[in-house]
Amino acid sequence: MLENDPELIEELKALDVVLTRRQSSSPSLPTRPSSCTMASFPGIGGPMIELDHICKTMPSGERQLQILDDVCLSIPRGQFACIVGPSGSGKSTLLGLMAGIDHPTGGNITVDGQRYGELSEDDLSSFRGRSIGIVFQSFHLIPTLTALENVTVPLELLGRPQPAAKAEELLARVGLFERKGHYPIQLSGGEQQRVAVARAFAIAPVILLADEPTGNLDTKNGEHVMSLLEELHDDFGTTLIVVTHERYLAQRAQRVVTLVDGRIASDEVTATDAGDPSSPSIEAAPPEPESRKS
Ligand SMILES: Nc1ncnc2c1ncn2[C@@H]1O[C@H](COP(=O)(O)OP(=O)(O)O)[C@@H](O)[C@H]1O
Ligand SMILES: [Mg+2]
Secondary structure, eight states: OTTTTTTHHHHHHHHHHHHTTTSSSSOOOOOOOSSSOOOOTTTTTTTEEEEEEEEEEEEETTTEEEEEEEEEEEEEEEEEEEEETTTTSSSSHHHHHHSSOOOOOOEEEEEEEEEGGGGGGGEEEEEEHHHEEEEEETTTTTSSSHHHHHHHHHHHHTTOOOOOHHHHHHHHHHHOGGGGTOOOOSSSSHHHHHHHHHHHHHHSSEEEEETTTTTOHHHHHHHHHHHHHHHHHHHHTTTEEOOOOOEEEEEESSSEEEETTTTTEEEOOOOOOOOOOOOOOOOOOOOOOOSSSS
16 A cells, blocks of 8 residues: 555655654763652563653753753553643653654663664664554544554554454454544544554554543543553553543553653552552542533
């Protein structure tokens, strides 16, 4: 499908621009000493994601804007963690760094044993394609492809066998088998996000990163998408990191990391994590009114 379709190749290039638009050219730099500690969550597995004294600065006029300031975080294999925090606190930047889409200006990132700073841009991109699924707030489906073709693309890029059959299986998992021939414009927001979830899980990634996946959905569709992420996380054993500003959704995770002004303000195991009944719980906010578009 890919090699004979120049328009599709252009679409994919455009999508890659979206994915890499925040990329800076700076490789990882030496770490600086700090008092921040690695929170330990025993009993789940070894680390999947390790952020070691991560800093991110961006030029802003004459001065440097500090977006992330000495962030240390160790996420065990298979954990479901939510990242919360006010707008502008650095959540999306942090997710972009975990995906290797963006680079830190200080510190080291190790994902599934791969130290990002030691990989070339091509190797990093190939590692991401094999290992990381990403879900965005605004879906990022390719508009000229059907739901089925959108889910098939990452499988074809990896040369996986029977990509269409695998994609159909995933679409069935998210309840959209009947809509497989529909284009994104023919689907509701909730349905488009479910296609995006199917696409992200199609390659059976070791990590799934979701940036405000319910942000453009009403409460009902948001709950549905979150449930699918949880189910697939359980089935695939994927490490799941979800950025959300919905506290009541974050409460469903095993762990909630709160960012404020580019620093980790709190890192809590929730009551959801059955491994530790004495774990502190966080407050649940009521669901939002059904005023937002789906
Ligand atoms: N490419 C960029 N250039 C300059 N500033 C940026 C860039 N990306 C993000 N920022 C700034 O970094 C801060 C954190 O952004 P972001 O990670 O998107 O926050 P959040 O996702 O928590 O809302 C914000 O102040 C934002 O304006
Ligand atoms: Mg954001």
